[in-house]
Amino acid sequence: MEKFTHGIMVTNPDKPNPDGSIPVMHFVGFWSEPSDEDVLGVIDEVMTDTEYGLTEIANTLDYLPATQELIDHVNLNTYEHDKYN
Numbered sequence: 001m002e003k004f005t006h007g008i009m010v011t012n013p014d015k016p017n018p019d020g021s022i023p024v025m026h027f028v029g030f031w032s033e034p035s036d037e038d039v040l041g042v043i044d045e046v047m048t049d050t051e052y053g054l055t056e057i058a059n060t061l062d063y064l065p066a067t068q069e070l071i072d073h074v075n076l077n078t079y080e081h082d083k084y085n
Contacts, residue, residue, distance in 0.1 A: 003075045004029030007066030008042045014060055026052055027066060029074055039063060 010026035017023055028034075028042050047058040054061065 001078070002031055004031065004071050004078075006030040006033050007071050007074070008034055008039060009064055009066040009070055010042070010046055010054070011062045011064060012057070012060070013062055022062075024070060025054055025061060027070065027074060029066075029071065034065075 007027055007029045009024045011022045012025050013022055015023060026042075026046060028038075028045075030038065034042075043058070043063055046052060046054050046061065046063075048055065
């Protein structure tokens, strides 16, 4: 699988972690810069898909470009997992 180069992170600024950082509630990876349509698709997914458990608070969440640190973390964990499965 090709590594993600971009992503959208969904954060909850109303519920900071004990260390003050903002929790990432959901991540969607992309292989190119997400379009406005991609962002709207992520928002729709979070608002309607009960799998993530975020539908009731979807309007209070922030939908932001993922940090490089998060993209690297996801790539590392995805590829480590793939090596063993």
